[in-house]
Amino acid sequence: xxxxxxxxxxxxxxxxxxxxxxxxxxxxxxxxxxxxxxxxxxxxxxxxxxxxxxxxxxxxxxxxxxxxxxxxxxxxxxxxxxxxxxxxxxxxxxxxxxxxxxxxxxxxxxxxxxxxxxxxxxxxxxxxxxxxxxxxxxxxxxxxxxxxxxxxxxxxxxxxxxxxxxxxxxxxxxxxxxxxxxxxxxxxxxxxxxxxxxxxxxxxxxxxxxxxxxxxxxxxxxxxxxxxxxxxxxxxxxxxxxxxxxxxxxxxxxxxxxxxxxxxxxxxxxxxxxxxxxxxxxxxxxxxxxxxxxxxxxxxxxxxxxxxxxxxxxxxxxxxxxxxxxxxxxxxxxxxxxxxxxxxxxxxxxxxxxxxxxxxxxxxxxxxxxxxxxxxxxxxxxxxxxxxxxxxxxxxxxxxxxxxxxxxxxxxxxxxxxxxxxxxxxxxxxxxxxxxxxxxxxxxxxxxxxxxxxxxxxxxxxxxxxxxxxxxxxxxxxxxxxxxxxxxxxxxxxxx
Amino acid sequence: xxxxxxxxxxxxxxxxxxxxxxxxxxxxxxxxxxxxxxxxxxxxxxxxxxxxxxxxxxxxxxxxxxxxxxxxxxxxxxxxxxxxxxxxxxxxxxxxxxxxxxxxxxxxxxxxxxxxxxxxxxxxxxxxxxxxxxxxxxxxxxxxxxxxxxxxxxxxxxxxxxxxxxxxxxxxxxxxxxxxxxxxxxxxxxxxxxxxxxxxxxxxxxxxxxxxxxxxxxxxxxxxxxxxxxxxxxxxxxxxxxxxxxxxxxxxxxxxxxxxxxxxxxxxxxxxxxxxxxxxxxxxxxxxxxxxxxxxxxxxxxxxxxxxxxxxxxxxxxxxxxxxxxxxxxxxxxxxxxxxxxxxxxxxxxxxxxxxxxxxxxxxxxxxxxxxxxxxxxxxxxxxxxxxxxxxxxxxxxxxxxxxxxxxxxxxxxxxxxxxxxxxxxxxxxxxxxxxxxxxxxxxxxxxxxxxxxxxxxxxxxxxxxxxxxxxxxxxxxxxxxxxxxxxxxxxxxxx
Ligand SMILES: [Zn+2]
Ligand SMILES: [Zn+2]
Numbered sequence: 002x003x004x005x006x007x008x009x010x011x012x013x014x015x016x017x018x019x020x021x022x023x024x025x026x027x028x029x030x031x032x033x034x035x036x037x038x039x040x041x042x043x044x045x046x047x048x049x050x051x052x053x054x055x056x057x058x059x060x061x062x063x064x065x066x067x068x069x070x071x072x073x074x075x076x077x078x079x080x081x082x083x084x085x086x087x088x089x090x091x092x093x094x095x096x097x098x099x100x101x102x103x104x105x106x107x108x109x110x111x112x113x114x115x116x117x118x119x120x121x122x123x124x125x126x127x128x129x130x131x132x133x134x135x136x137x138x139x140x141x142x143x144x145x146x147x148x149x150x151x152x153x154x155x156x157x158x159x160x161x162x163x164x165x166x167x168x169x170x171x172x173x174x175x176x177x178x179x180x181x182x183x184x185x186x187x188x189x190x191x192x193x194x195x196x197x198x199x200x201x202x203x204x205x206x207x208x209x210x211x212x213x214x215x216x217x218x219x220x221x222x223x224x225x226x227x228x229x230x231x232x233x234x235x236x237x238x239x240x241x242x243x244x245x246x247x248x249x250x251x252x253x254x255x256x257x258x259x260x261x262x263x264x265x266x267x268x269x270x271x272x273x274x275x276x277x278x279x280x281x282x283x284x285x286x287x288x289x290x291x292x293x294x295x296x297x298x299x300x301x302x303x304x305x306x307x308x309x310x311x312x313x314x315x316x317x318x319x320x321x322x323x324x325x326x327x328x329x330x331x332x333x334x335x336x337x338x339x340x341x342x343x344x345x346x347x348x349x350x351x352x353x354x355x356x357x358x359x360x361x362x363x364x365x366x367x368x369x370x371x372x373x374x375x376x377x378x379x380x381x382x383x384x385x386x387x388x389x390x391x392x393x394x395x396x397x398x399x400x401x402x403x404x405x406x407x408x409x410x411x412x413x414x415x416x417x418x419x420x421x422x423x424x425x426x427x428x429x430x431x432x433x434x435x436x437x438x439x440x441x442x443x444x445x446x447x448x449x450x451x452x453x454x455x456x457x458x459x460x461x462x463x464x465x466x467x468x469x470x471x472x473x474x475x476x477x478x479x480x481x482x483x484x485x486x487x488x489x490x491x492x493x494x495x496x497x
Numbered sequence: 498x499x500x501x502x503x504x505x506x507x508x509x510x511x512x513x514x515x516x517x518x519x520x521x522x523x524x525x526x527x528x529x530x531x532x533x534x535x536x537x538x539x540x541x542x543x544x545x546x547x548x549x550x551x552x553x554x555x556x557x558x559x560x561x562x563x564x565x566x567x568x569x570x571x572x573x574x575x576x577x578x579x580x581x582x583x584x585x586x587x588x589x590x591x592x593x594x595x596x597x598x599x600x601x602x603x604x605x606x607x608x609x610x611x612x613x614x615x616x617x618x619x620x621x622x623x624x625x626x627x628x629x630x631x632x633x634x635x636x637x638x639x640x641x642x643x644x645x646x647x648x649x650x651x652x653x654x655x656x657x658x659x660x661x662x663x664x665x666x667x668x669x670x671x672x673x674x675x676x677x678x679x680x681x682x683x684x685x686x687x688x689x690x691x692x693x694x695x696x697x698x699x700x701x702x703x704x705x706x707x708x709x710x711x712x713x714x715x716x717x718x719x720x721x722x723x724x725x726x727x728x729x730x731x732x733x734x735x736x737x738x739x740x741x742x743x744x745x746x747x748x749x750x751x752x753x754x755x756x757x758x759x760x761x762x763x764x765x766x767x768x769x770x771x772x773x774x775x776x777x778x779x780x781x782x783x784x785x786x787x788x789x790x791x792x793x794x795x796x797x798x799x800x801x802x803x804x805x806x807x808x809x810x811x812x813x814x815x816x817x818x819x820x821x822x823x824x825x826x827x828x829x830x831x832x833x834x835x836x837x838x839x840x841x842x843x844x845x846x847x848x849x850x851x852x853x854x855x856x857x858x859x860x861x862x863x864x865x866x867x868x869x870x871x872x873x874x875x876x877x878x879x880x881x882x883x884x885x886x887x888x889x890x891x892x893x894x895x896x897x898x899x900x901x902x903x904x905x906x907x908x909x910x911x912x913x914x915x916x917x918x919x920x921x922x923x924x925x926x927x928x929x930x931x932x933x934x935x936x937x938x939x940x941x942x943x944x945x946x947x948x949x950x951x952x953x954x955x956x957x958x959x960x961x962x963x964x965x966x967x968x969x970x971x972x973x974x975x976x977x978x979x980x981x982x983x984x985x986x987x988x989x990x991x992x993x
Contacts, residue, residue, distance in 0.1 A: 022548070024540055028525055037741060041740050044520055044738060045520070047520075051518065055551075226534060230534055242540055245541070
C-alpha cells in the first residue's frame with residue numbers, strides 16, 4: 002500500500018467496509034435458499050434490501066467520487082492501479098442509475114419472480130408477460146442510461162455488467178460461426194449415439210450415500226472444507242465469501258448423476274473463490290474476474306475434466322463404493338452416460354453440445370428485446386422458431402418449458418446468458434493449454450493426481466482475481482485471445 | 498400511529514431500519530455457531546463488527562437525539578409512549594460508549610471466544626486468562642462510563658443492560674437469603690435421593706431418533722416450524738428473529754435427557770419470541786422484556802412444566818416411541834431421572850436446586866472483577882473456594898470444568914449470570930399463578946392439553962413485549978412484585 006492517508010488508502014478502507022456488508026448479504030442470501038423457514042421470507046427480503054440500499058449509498062456518495070479523482074493522481078503500483086480501476090468500474094456502474102429506477106426495477110423483478118413461481122407450473126404466459134413487460138421497460142431505461150454513458154449499444158451496456166469488455170459485435174461473430182456448424186454436429190452426434198446402447202442406472206440411490214459420494218468427489222477436487230460447505234437448495238448455486246464458500250446441490254433418489262456433476266460444477270466455482278488472492282480479499286481486485294471466467298472454471302471442472310474418459314477411471318470407483326456394481330456402471334456404459342447428448346427443451350438439463358443452442362436462442366431474443374426491435378408478445382413465436390431451427394424441437398404452447406423456464410429475465414438479468422457459452426469456450430481454450438503444459442495430464446487424471454492441473458489454474462487464473470482484463474488474463478494464460486476453435490475441437494474430438 | 502411525519506413516526510422508521518440490520522446480525526451470528534466452517538471466522542467477526550458499528554452510528558446520530566427530544570412533546574398513546582421509552586433506553590445505552598471502545602470490545606470478545614474453543618479442551622488457563630484480561634479491561638471501561646451516567650455502581654450499570662431496573666443491592670439481598678438455606682436444602686435433597694434407586698437409561702441412543710424425539714416435543718410445546726428451526730451447536734441457544742427463530746441443541750449418543758430437556762428449554766425461549774406482538778415487530782416495544790423474563794419462559798417450560806410428574810405422563814410415551822421400553826424408563830424411575838439432584842462442576846448440566854449456587858458464585862466473582870476488587874488471576878482461587886463452600890465440590894486445577902466453562906465472560910457479557918436465577922424465580926412465581934388461574938392444570942398437562950397454559954402465557958407475558966417494565970409485567974401477571982418465596986416453595990415441594 003502507499004503512504005498513510007492517501008486517497009487510494011481511504012478507498013481501500015471504504016471498499017473493505019463494503020465487502021463486509023457484502024459478506025452479510027451473501028450469508029443472508031445463502032441462508033434464504035438453504036435454511037430459512039417460509040415465514041422468515043418477508044423480513045429477510047426487507048433486511049437484504051435495506052443492506053443493498055446502504056451499500057449503494059456508500060458506494061455512490063460524493064466522497065467516493067472525490068477520492069477516486071484524487072487517487073487517479075497518486076503513484077500506484079500495478080496491482081493498486083488494477084484495484085483502483087475496479088473501484089472506478091463499480092462506482093460508475095452504481096452511480097449511473099437514479100435510486101428511483103433501482104428501486105422500481107428491484108420491485109418489478111421481485112413481483113415478476115414471485116408471480117412466476119406460480120405462473121410457470123400453470124403455463125400462464127398471459128399473466129407472466131404482463132409482469133415481464135414492466136421488467137423489460139425498466140431494463141430498457143437502465144440500458145439506455147448505461148449505453149449513453151459508455152457510448153455503446155444498449156445491450157452491450159448490460160452485457161458489460163457480467164463480462165466487462167465484451168461486445169455484441171463479438172458475440173454476433175462468435176455465435177454466428179457456431180450456428181453454422183452446431184446444429185449439424187448435434188445431429189451427427191445424436192445419430193452416432195443412437196447406435197450405442199446406454200443403460201440407465203437403476204435406483205433408488207440413498208440420499209445419504211449420494212451426499213457421501215458428493216463429499217468424496219469434492220475432496221478429490223480439492224475443495225477446502227475448512228473454508229466452505231455443501232448444502233441442499235432448489236436451485237444449485239455457489240455462494241458465500243472466499244473465506245467461506247457455500248455450494249449447494251439437490252438430490253433425486255431415482256438418479257444420482259445430475260446432483261453429482263452439479264457438485265463438480267459448483268466445486269469448480271468454489272475453488273476459484275477459495276483461491277482468489279488472500280492478501281487482497283475485501284478489495285475489488287480480489288474478486289473473480291467476470292461471470293464468464295467464473296463459468297469457465299466450473300465448466301472446466303465439469304465438462305473438460307469430470308466428463309472425460311480419463312476422469313471416469315477415478316470417478317467410477319467412488320460411485321461403486323457407495324452404490325455397488327451394476328451393469329450401467331460398467332466402464333464403457335458409465336462413460337456413455339456422462340457424455341450423453343440428447344437435445345431437450347430445458348437449458349439447465351442440457352448437455353454441452355446442445356447448451357450453446359439454448360444460449361444463442363436467448364441471446365438473440367434478449368438483444369432484440371433490449372434494443373427495442375421486438376416486444377414481449379413476440380417472444381413465444383421467436384422462441385418456437387429458434388427452438389425448432391437450432392435444436393429441432395417443438396415448444397409451441399409449452400411456455401412452462403419454453404420461454405418461461407428461466408429465472409434470469411424475470412429478475413431483469415438481461416445480458417447474462419451469453420456468459421454460459423463464453424465460459425464453455427474459455428474452458429476449452431484453457432484446458433487445451435493445460436494439456437500442452439502438462440504432457441502426462443491424461444495419465445495423471447486417471448491416476449487421481451490432479452495437483453499439476455490445480456497448480457496451473459492457480460497460477461494462471463485463480464490467483465489473479467481481477468488484476469487483469471478478461472482479454473489479458475486469457476492471452477497471458479493461453480498465448481492468444483478468445484478463440485472458439487478450441488471449443489469446436491473439444492466437441493468434435495469427444496463426440497464424433 | 499400519530500400524524501404523518503411526526504418525530505415519533507420518523508423514529509419508528511429509523512428503528513425499523515435498525516431492526517433490519519439486527520436481523521442480519523442475528524442470522525450471521527446463528528450461522529457462525531451452527532454452520533460456519535473454521536476458516537470463515539475472521540471475516541465473519543469483522544463483518545458482524547462492521548454492522549455493529551453501523552447500527553451504533555445510526556442509533557447515536559445527533560438526529561436520533563433530536564427526534565427523541567421532539568417526540569417527547571408529541572401526543573402518544575400508551576403503547577407508543579412505551580415504544581418511545583424503549584427507544585430512549587436503547588439510545589441512552591448506546592450513546593454513552595465511544596465507537597472505538599465498542600469495536601475494541603467486540604474484537605477482543607471474538608478473539609477471546611475463538612481461542613477459548615481450543616483453550617478450554619486443553620485446560621489452558623494461562624492462554625485464556627491473557628485474552629480474558631483484555632476483555633475485562635474493556636468491560637471495566639464500559640462499566641465506568643455507564644455507571645457515571647446512570648449514577649450507579651459499575652456492576653449495576655452492566656446488570657441493567659440485561660435486567661433494566663435491577664440493582665446489586667437487590668441481588669445481594671435475594672442471593673444472600675438464598676445462601677442461608679440453599680446449601681442445606683441441597684444436602685437434604687441429596688441425602689433423600691441417595692436412598693432412592695435411580696437407574697440410568699442404557700444407550701446408545703441413535704442421534705436421528707433423538708432428533709425426531711426433540712421435534713415431537715417441540716411440536717407438543719407449540720413451536721411454529723414455519724417460523725423457525727432447530728440445529729446443532731456446541732453451546733445451545735435461541736437466536737434468529739421473531740419471524741424465524743433458531744434454536745440449537747447438542748446430542749450425545751450415550752445420554753438423551755440433556756439434549757431433550759435442552760430443547761424444551763430453548764423452545765420456551767422460542768415461543769416467547771414467536772409470540773411477541775406481530776403488529777409491532779421491528780419496533781423496540783415488540784422486543785422481549787429482558788434477559789431474566791426470557792429465562793423465566795425457558796425455565797417455566799423446562800423446570801416448572803417439563804420436569805413435573807404431570808408432564809412425565811406425556812413425555813414418557815414419546816421417549817418410548819423412539820427408544821422402546823427399558824427399566825429406566827418406567828414411570829417412577831423416569832420421574833426420578835428428571836428430578837435428579839446431583840451437585841456437579843458444570844453449570845449448564847446443573848439441576849435446578851444446585852443451579853443458583855453456580856450463579857451466585859459467578860455473580861460474586863464478576864461483581865468483584867468489574868468493580869476492580871479482584872483481577873483475572875484471582876479467579877481460579879475464588880472459584881475453587883466458592884465451589885467448595887456452596888456446592889461441596891473440588892475444582893482445583895480443573896479450569897476446563899471450572900472458570901473456563903462458560904462463554905459469557907469470554908464475550909464480555911458481565912452482568913448476565915444473575916438473570917438465570919432471577920428467571921427461575923419469576924418462573925416459579927408465574928407458574929404458581931398459572932396453577933391458581935387454571936384449576937385443572939395438572940390434569941390438563943397429564944392429558945397433553947397445554948392450550949390453557951399457553952393462552953395464559955400469551956395473555957400475561959408474550960403479547961406484551963416490552964410494553965411494561967419487568968416490575969409491572971410481573972405485578973400485573975401475579976398480583977405482586979418479585980417474591981423469591983415461590984422459588985423456595987417450589988424446590989421444597991418438589992424435592993423434600
Ligand atoms: Zn455455473
Ligand atoms: Zn435460557
